[in-house]
Amino acid sequence: MIRLPLILLFSTFLFSVGIYGVLARRNAVMVLMAIELMLNAVNLNLIGFSAALQDVSGQIFALFVIAVAAAEVGIGLAIVILLFRNRASINVDEADLLKW
Amino acid sequence: MTAQEYAFLVVAVIGGLAAVAVVTARNVVHAALYLVVALACIGVTFLLVGAEFVGWTQILIYVGAIVILFLFGLMLTKAPIGRDTLDHLPQNRIVGGVVSVLVFLGLAGLMLRVWPMDSTPASQQVLGSTAVVGESLFRDYVLPFEVVSFLLLAALIGAIVLARKDEGPA
Numbered sequence: 001m002i003r004l005p006l007i008l009l010f011s012t013f014l015f016s017v018g019i020y021g022v023l024a025r026r027n028a029v030m031v032l033m034a035i036e037l038m039l040n041a042v043n044l045n046l047i048g049f050s051a052a053l054q055d056v057s058g059q060i061f062a063l064f065v066i067a068v069a070a071a072e073v074g075i076g077l078a079i080v081i082l083l084f085r086n087r088a089s090i091n092v093d094e095a096d097l098l099k100w
Numbered sequence: 101m102t103a104q105e106y107a108f109l110v111v112a113v114i115g116g117l118a119a120v121a122v123v124t125a126r127n128v129v130h131a132a133l134y135l136v137v138a139l140a141c142i143g144v145t146f147l148l149v150g151a152e153f154v155g156w157t158q159i160l161i162y163v164g165a166i167v168i169l170f171l172f173g174l175m176l177t178k179a180p181i182g183r184d185t186l187d188h189l190p191q192n193r194i195v196g197g198v199v200s201v202l203v204f205l206g207l208a209g210l211m212l213r214v215w216p217m218d219s220t221p222a223s224q225q226v227l228g229s230t231a232v233v234g235e236s237l238f239r240d241y242v243l244p245f246e247v248v249s250f251l252l253l254a255a256l257i258g259a260i261v262l263a264r265k266d267e268g269p270a
C-alpha cells in the first residue's frame with residue numbers, strides 16, 4: 001500500500017515541472033513534451049484516487065486521457081511540422097499571426 | 101512505511117529528477133530521452149499501486165509510441181539538434197520558475213490539508229487487473245470508448261491532411 005498524499009505530492013511536482021517547461025521553453029517540441037508531463041501528472045492523480053477509493057473508474061479515465069494525449073501529440077506535431085515548413089522556425093514566440 | 105512505499109519513493113525521485121532534466125536540457129534529443137525515463141517511472145508507479153493494465157498501457161503507448169513520434173518530429177523539423185539556440189531568454193526562465201514554484205506550494209499545501217499524511221485510507225486489495233478494467237470499460241463506458249476511437253480516427257486523418265505537402269490543386 002502506498003499512502004495517497006505521497007502520490008499526490010509526486011504528481012503535483014510533475015505538474016509544476018510541466019508548467020515551468022511550458023512557460024520557459026520556446027521550442028514548440030519542448031512545449032509539447034512539457035504538456036505530456038502535465039497530462040501524466042493528471043493520470044497519476046486519477047490512478048492514486050482509484051486505488052485509494054477502490055473504484056476502477058479512475059483507471060478508465062486515465063486510459064481515456066492517454067488516448068486523447070496520443071491524438072494531441074499527433075495533431076500537435078503535424079502543426080509543428082507545418083509551422084516549420086512555412087516559417088523555417090519552431091519558436092512559439094514567432095507564431096503570433098493570430099495574436100493581434 | 102511499507103516496502104511498496106520505499107520502492108515508490110525511489111521511483112518517484114528518479115522520475116522527478118528525469119522530469120526536471122526534460123525541461124532544463126539544452127539538447128532537445130536528450131530531453132526526449134529523459135522523457136522516456138520520466139514516463140517509465142510513472143508507469144512503474146501505476147504498477148506499484150496495482151493498476152496493472154494502465155501501467156503496461158502507459159509503458160507501451162508513451163514510451164513505445166509517443167516518444168518515437170517526438171523524435172520523428174525533431175528530425176523532420178531539423179530542430180537545432182545539439183545546443184538549443186531558441187532558449188536564451190532568462191526572463192522566461194525566471195517567470196516560469198516563480199510561477200511553477202508558487203503552483204507547487206499552493207497545490208501541495210491544499211492537498212496535504214485535505215488528505216494529511218497520517219489519516220488517509222490506503223488500498224487493501226489489489227484492483228485494476230485487465231479483467232476488472234475490461235469489464236468496467238465495456239460495460240459502463242462503452243459509449244465514451246467508441247467516441248474516443250472516433251476521435252483517434254479524426255486525429256489520424258487530420259494529421260495526415262495537415263502534414264502532407266500540397267502539390268497543385270487537389
